Structure formats: C-alpha cells, structure tokens
Amino acid sequence: MYQLLVVDDEQNIRTLIKKYAAFEGYGVTEAQNGLQAVELCRTQDFDMIIMDVMMPELDGFSACRAIRKFSQTPVLMLSARGEEYDRIHGFELGVDDYVVKPFSPKELMMRVDAILKRTRGTQEQRDQFQYRGLQVDFTARVVKVDSQRKNLSPKEYELLAYLIKNRDIALSREKLITEVWGYDFYGDDRTVDTHIKLLRKKTWRTMDR
Numbered sequence: 001m002y003q004l005l006v007v008d009d010e011q012n013i014r015t016l017i018k019k020y021a022a023f024e025g026y027g028v029t030e031a032q033n034g035l036q037a038v039e040l041c042r043t044q045d046f047d048m049i050i051m052d053v054m055m056p057e058l059d060g061f062s063a064c065r066a067i068r069k070f071s072q073t074p075v076l077m078l079s080a081r082g083e084e085y086d087r088i089h090g091f092e093l094g095v096d097d098y099v100v101k102p103f104s105p106k107e108l109m110m111r112v113d114a115i116l117k118r119t120r121g122t123q124e125q126r127d128q129f130q131y132r133g134l135q136v137d138f139t140a141r142v143v144k145v146d147s148q149r150k151n152l153s154p155k156e157y158e159l160l161a162y163l164i165k166n167r168d169i170a171l172s173r174e175k176l177i178t179e180v181w182g183y184d185f186y187g188d189d190r191t192v193d194t195h196i197k198l199l200r201k202k203t204w205r206t207m208d209r
Contacts, residue, residue, distance in 0.1 A: 002116060003027045003044075003147055007037040007051040007060070008078065013101075017050060020105040024113070034063025041067050045147040048116060050108075053079040053086065064093045074115050078103070129164050134203055136164060143203075150202050155180070159195050160203075 004026050006017045018028040029046070031037040035057040037049065049067070053060040064075055074096045079086055087098045096115050099108055127138040133146040141157055143150045152160065159180050163171070173192045181191070 001025060001027045002047040003029065004112070005029050005031060005037060005040060005044075005046040005049045005051075005073075007031040007034065007049065007055070007063070009033055009052065009055045013052070013078075016105055017108065020109050021112075024109050026112075034058030034060055034066075037063050038066045041071055041073065043148070045144060045149075046073050047119075048112060049073055049075045050112070051075060051077055053077055053081070053090075061089060061093060064090070064095060068094050074119050076108075076111060076115060136161065145203050152199075152202065156195055156199055156202075159192075160199055 002025075004017075004021055006014050006021070006028055007030075008014050008017075009032055014030045018030065021028050029040060029044070031040055033055045034051070037051060038058065040046075041049070051060045051063060055063075058066075060077055060079075064077070067073065067075070072094075075094065076097045076099060077090045077095045078099050078101055080101045090098050096119075097111050099111065129136040129138070135144040135147075136142070137144075138161060143152055143157065143160065159176065162176070162180050176192050
C-alpha cells in the first residue's frame, strides 16, 4: 500500500482527499501545517506528499524547501492561487505537480497515480524486498518496518538478508553460521538463536502476522 502524506490546514480538504485516496487503496497520514509535515517526513517515509501552499506555522513552499534537504519524496502542491509565478516557484523547489483549488478529487487521484507510476520505475531498479510492513533495500542496506527505519547491527542485517534471499528454504543453524558468520566462527548455536530473537523483536509487527 502506498502511503500519502496530506498536508492542509483545512480539515474538510484533508477528509475529502483521504476518502478518495482510501478508495484508490492508498494509506493516508494527515498534517495540519508545514511544520508538522517536515517533522513527519523526518521520522517516517511516504511515497508522496500532497500539500497546500497557504498554511499557518510554515507554508507549503517553505516546507517543501525544508523537506528537499533530506528527502526526494514526490510532492503535489495545492493552492487557491493559480498564478504562473506560484507554479514556477513550486517547480523550482522540486514540486512534481501543481493543482489549483477547487479541484476534482478524481482528477487529483489520477495525477497522484501518474506521479507514482513515474517515480515507481526508479524505485524498482533498486534491489528491494517488501512483505507486509517489512521493507529491505539491499542496495542501501536499509531496513524499515511500517515505514520506520530500524537500526540493525551489521550481523543482524546480514542474517536478515540471508533469510530473505533464501526464504522458503529450510535452513539449519549450522548452515546459517557457515553462510553468515563464516567458516572461522568459534561460537555456538546460541549465537544464531540470540540474533533471531533480536530480529524478531525489531521486526515483530511483520514477522508475527
């Protein structure tokens, strides 16, 4: 399920977008202003951001500028103003699309889908694994559960990666020790058990479903 961050100070706008997004199969997180949006993007990963321009605390343009310092998540801007200057300014900040209020929810979802299809190709070029809430980017050696990054030790990551790449295969402790720790490992089977327990603790939301 793709996760959208909808940012608007108007509750009715957020509710409307969430309703149509849910119908299309998207998950939605809401934020009331740009400041909340920036903080959410620092702690969670989203596939796309739908954000209003005129908001209290921090406007959409400023929020987009702040987010672009650490994330390239696609952004679709909403605005009650349709001046060319605003659109150009948004595109200069890295906005992917610009929709003027009032808008058609159906058209908005079509634009969202088009942007995700466009960016999905780049994402699929990476060596990745995803199952329920578990996401592993083997290229970047990044593990996430429910879009939140998990800090795994190098050996925990290597064990998880090996288990994923050999899923549906019965693996003995001896096999795991040989392949993950190496032939020169002098520990015992409890080392494997300990690491498995640590992995389950860090990824229990997905592994225990």
